[in-house]
Amino acid sequence: MGKEIIVGEELADSAAYRRLEASIQEPESEEMRAWKDAGGKVIGCLYNNIPEELIVAAGLTPYRIRAVGSTGAELADSRFSQINCSLVRHLYDSAKRGRFDFIDGLVAANDCDHMRKLYENWKATIDEPYFYFLGFPKKHGEPQAARLATMLGDFKKSLEGSFGVEVTDEKLRAAIDLLNEIRQLQRELRDMCTSDDPPISGAQMLTVAIAGDSMPKKVYRDLLRQLVIDVRCMGDATRPRARLVIYGGEIDSPELLVAIESQGALVVADSLGGFGSRNCACDVSTTGDLLFDLAHWLVVDRPHEPRTFNTAPERYAYVDGICKEYGADGVVQVHVSMCDLWSYDRLNFDRHAGMRNIPCLDLDIEYVLSGEGQLKTRVQAFVETITDKER
Amino acid sequence: MKRGLERWYRYKEVFSGALSAEEAKGEQANPVQLAFLKIVVDHVDRIIGCVESGKPLASIWYGNAPEIFAALGIDWYCPVDMVLASQAFTSDLAEVHTSSTPDDSCGLIQLAAQAVEKGYVPTPNSIIAMLEPCDAQTSVHDAWLSVDAWSDIPTFALDYPYGSTQGDFKYFADELGRMIAFLEDLYGVKMDWDRLREVCETSNQMYAAWSDLNDLLCAVPCPLPPMISAELGWNVTQHLLPPGSPDAINLFNLLSAGARQAVEAGIGAVPHEQVRILWADLDGTWAASMLAPWLAEKYGAVIVQTFQGHTPYLPIDTSSPESMLLGVGRRSISEVPMIRQARGSVGVFIEDIKSMVNDYTIDMVFFPGHKGHKDQSANIGFLRETCHDIEVPLFAFTCDLFDPTWVPIDQLKRSIDEFFETQEIRPLG
Ligand code: SF4
Ligand code: SF4
Numbered sequence: 006m007g008k009e010i011i012v013g014e015e016l017a018d019s020a021a022y023r024r025l026e027a028s029i030q031e032p033e034s035e036e037m038r039a040w041k042d043a044g045g046k047v048i049g050c051l052y053n054n055i056p057e058e059l060i061v062a063a064g065l066t067p068y069r070i071r072a073v074g075s076t077g078a079e080l081a082d083s084r085f086s087q088i089n090c091s092l093v094r095h096l097y098d099s100a101k102r103g104r105f106d107f108i109d110g111l112v113a114a115n116d117c118d119h120m121r122k123l124y125e126n127w128k129a130t131i132d133e134p135y136f137y138f139l140g141f142p143k144k145h146g147e148p149q150a151a152r153l154a155t156m157l158g159d160f161k162k163s164l165e166g167s168f169g170v171e172v173t174d175e176k177l178r179a180a181i182d183l184l185n186e187i188r189q190l191q192r193e194l195r196d197m198c199t200s201d202d203p204p205i206s207g208a209q210m211l212t213v214a215i216a217g218d219s220m221p222k223k224v225y226r227d228l229l230r231q232l233v234i235d236v237r238c239m240g241d242a243t244r245p246r247a248r249l250v251i252y253g254g255e256i257d258s259p260e261l262l263v264a265i266e267s268q269g270a271l272v273v274a275d276s277l278g279g280f281g282s283r284n285c286a287c288d289v290s291t292t293g294d295l296l297f298d299l300a301h302w303l304v305v306d307r308p309h310e311p312r313t314f315n316t317a318p319e320r321y322a323y324v325d326g327i328c329k330e331y332g333a334d335g336v337v338q339v340h341v342s343m344c345d346l347w348s349y350d351r352l353n354f355d356r357h358a359g360m361r362n363i364p365c366l367d368l369d370i371e372y373v374l375s376g377e378g379q380l381k382t383r384v385q386a387f388v389e390t391i392t393d394k395e396r
Numbered sequence: 397m398k399r400g401l402e403r404w405y406r407y408k409e410v411f412s413g414a415l416s417a418e419e420a421k422g423e424q425a426n427p428v429q430l431a432f433l434k435i436v437v438d439h440v441d442r443i444i445g446c447v448e449s450g451k452p453l454a455s456i457w458y459g460n461a462p463e464i465f466a467a468l469g470i471d472w473y474c475p476v477d478m479v480l481a482s483q484a485f486t487s488d489l490a491e492v493h494t495s496s497t498p499d500d501s502c503g504l505i506q507l508a509a510q511a512v513e514k515g516y517v518p519t520p521n522s523i524i525a526m527l528e529p530c531d532a533q534t535s536v537h538d539a540w541l542s543v544d545a546w547s548d549i550p551t552f553a554l555d556y557p558y559g560s561t562q563g564d565f566k567y568f569a570d571e572l573g574r575m576i577a578f579l580e581d582l583y584g585v586k587m588d589w590d591r592l593r594e595v596c597e598t599s600n601q602m603y604a605a606w607s608d609l610n611d612l613l614c615a616v617p618c619p620l621p622p623m624i625s626a627e628l629g630w631n632v633t634q635h636l637l638p639p640g641s642p643d644a645i646n647l648f649n650l651l652s653a654g655a656r657q658a659v660e661a662g663i664g665a666v667p668h669e670q671v672r673i674l675w676a677d678l679d680g681t682w683a684a685s686m687l688a689p690w691l692a693e694k695y696g697a698v699i700v701q702t703f704q705g706h707t708p709y710l711p712i713d714t715s716s717p718e719s720m721l722l723g724v725g726r727r728s729i730s731e732v733p734m735i736r737q738a739r740g741s742v743g744v745f746i747e748d749i750k751s752m753v754n755d756y757t758i759d760m761v762f763f764p765g766h767k768g769h770k771d772q773s774a775n776i777g778f779l780r781e782t783c784h785d786i787e788v789p790l791f792a793f794t795c796d797l798f799d800p801t802w803v804p805i806d807q808l809k810r811s812i813d814e815f816f817e818t819q820e821i822r823p824l825g
């Protein structure tokens with residue numbers, strides 16, 4: 006018998022993984038600095054509804070704003086209250102501290118009531134060379150795709166005017182192809198976790214996904230290509246005690262998953278937003294009008310979030326499908342306090358999970374992980390319940 | 397008994413009792429109170445009648461263009477209205493406190509989710525969702541649709557644009573067109589545009605009558621008791637009556653007649669008025685009954701106006717079907733309260749505060765910081781700057797507008813005492 010391999014341990018030998026991991030430790034990665042030094046421009050994107058393809062087609066690099074390393078949100082106190090979610094408060098605080106000074110503009114959408122107000126407060130109090138806001142529909146029909154396509158046309162014009170570029174169809178098609186390739190590579194990596202002995206942990210998978218929005222896309226695509234090869238060559242890891250799926254909105258740091266996985270469970274898959282499987286579940290079509298295709302992907306094709314009306318049955322079917330495909334023993338649902346969209350979703354999903362006998366652990370979290378001891382105890386108890394049942 | 401009706405028969409009993417008691421006063425009866433109670437009883441009767449007979453009944457919200465339902469001859473109700481109106485004689489709030497509804501969300505939404513789950517509201521045969529002005533609105537419909545009794549009800553949602561350009565209004569008018577098609581298809585009815593014209597025209601008169609009443613509130617001292625225009629106006633225009641109902645116009649005229657006399661005589665409804673307050677939010681369920689009388693009595697402080705009572709309504713142009721849909725749409729997305737102040741960017745919220753402070757000769761702004769209003773809580777920086785610029789003191793606090801226990805009223809009163817002290821406002825001697 007060979008040496009026991011802990012899930013993900015071998016990844017440390019992958020130079021590609023080490024670079025990806027290093028890129029998410031600070032707001033500005035080395036790769037982003039190199040891009041800027043070469044005269045490139047970076048557009049800060051708030052949350053997961055920004056059409057990055059258009060930004061890439063304009064020759065710019067999209068950067069997902071993350072308050073990595075934030076320890077407090079005091080500078081947000083004068084603009085937000087305690088009923089605002091900690092995510093937006095930390096993002097604003099970091100912005101005020103100049104931690105995103107390397108961005109050349111900020112783009113946001115009405116993802117939720119907190120996020121749209123983060124944009125407004127940012128715009129009112131922090132200088133950026135460029136601001137743009139997209140009013141996303143809250144329904145997912147064809148009229149909404151058509152409307153969003155018009156809005157994307159306006160956004161395209163704005164980028165062209167402000168950055169002196171022309172976004173041709175060729176450039177947009179190339180950008181869509183590039184991001185589609187990234188999605189395909191991410192799916193390939195994720196697919197490997199359907200095996201009994203997944204080669205990569207949930208925290209590592211999230212790290213890889215976050216890195217995708219911390220550096221220029223082509224650099225990321227190349228690293229991801231190499232990573233997929235490296236992971237394929239890795240030996241079988243130890244079988245986890247329990248296989249979990251994590252479900253929720255945005256998690257932009259692997260810490261929570263590290264804490265969960267420290268209790269003997271493996272997060273084999275997720276239904277998370279921008280850095281999760283929902284963002285790479287399907288590709289943007291390039292068969293029709295490209296702006297319409299992109300809009301269609303954004304509001305119709307990809308798996309939905311609670312902000313999009315009447316999508317719960319489909320959202321839960323997506324989670325059920327993932328549980329089945331990845332052989333999950335249970336679901337961990339995460340919810341950031343004060344987030345109405347996800348708190349009601351949690352209530353409804355609990356009902357759904359209860360009816361289907363899906364073991365489900367609800368975790369209330371804050372943007373910066375706190376109360377880790379208690380969290381671990383709850384995860385441990387959950388894992389024990391699941392494994393006891395199976396014995 | 398059909399689901400939800402037990403509770404509604406109880407409403408009928410309670411409000412009919414109150415109406416009879418008022419009627420029994422004969423000449424001493426308060427005509428406004430009489431008219432309003434009659435409207436409530438008629439509303440409850442109408443909904444019970446619909447459910448008992450299986451007639452079309454849509455669940456809608458105030459921003460769902462009720463003019464259209466009136467023109468199509470479809471009855472409607474907002475599932476949470478009577479739940480809010482009956483807090484004094486139900487245990488709904490106590491139940492919410494022990495329920496699993498998220499306690500960091502709006503109390504109205506918690507009550508609405510609970511009411512449908514527990515069968516405190518009758519089951520409609522269509523649901524029209526309102527996806528503004530807050531995240532919780534979208535969420536509560538998901539919660540309703542996860543309840544067995546409601547899960548198969550045909551549903552349509554109106555998607556509100558974020559902006560206020562001509563393109564945005566056109567998009568919403570198109571949404572209204574799609575809603576009409578949905579209702580026509582579901583109920584086998586046909587939009588009669590002449591009927592819609594009549595409804596729009598009488599609703600224009602109704603909003604004009606309310607606006608005339610509000611003009612009288614600009615007088616110093618304020619001729620009507622605190623918040624009464626907002627309380628009655630919002631309920632009759634948005635919830636209890638079809639738009640443009642003669643009963644609504646009659647109620648406004650009654651209130652205006654009394655107010656006009658008081659203005660002419662220079663008499664305020666609150667003796668010794670010394671502070672005029674703008675309540676920058678919806679009224680909620682307790683401010684008018686538990687806070688405003690205390691403010692008036694102790695300090696001569698009058699809540700003169702609220703966002704709920706604000707009447708920025710422009711007449712709907714009834715010259716064509718297109719102009720009517722645009723007008724009804726404009727009313728729904730940028731005139732009715734909350735959607736007006738909370739949808740889109742902060743501009744309207746701030747402009748409303750500035751203009752209301754000016755129009756109503758306001759001395760200070762109360763900002764309730766309602767726990768559901770995550771967007772407005774993040775307006776606090778803008779609000780502070782505005783109040784500073786227009787030199788009006790701001791009292792900002794936190795509460796649940798629909799749950800007087802979330803922040804106990806006594807605690808709130810103590811904070812107000814402290815704030816008034818800083819403003820050198822003393823209790824009436
Ligand atoms: S966690 Fe919820 S409230 Fe916070 S930004 Fe995300 S969606 Fe909005
Ligand atoms: S009161 Fe405010 S938070 Fe509550 S449902 Fe209405 S708009 Fe939303």
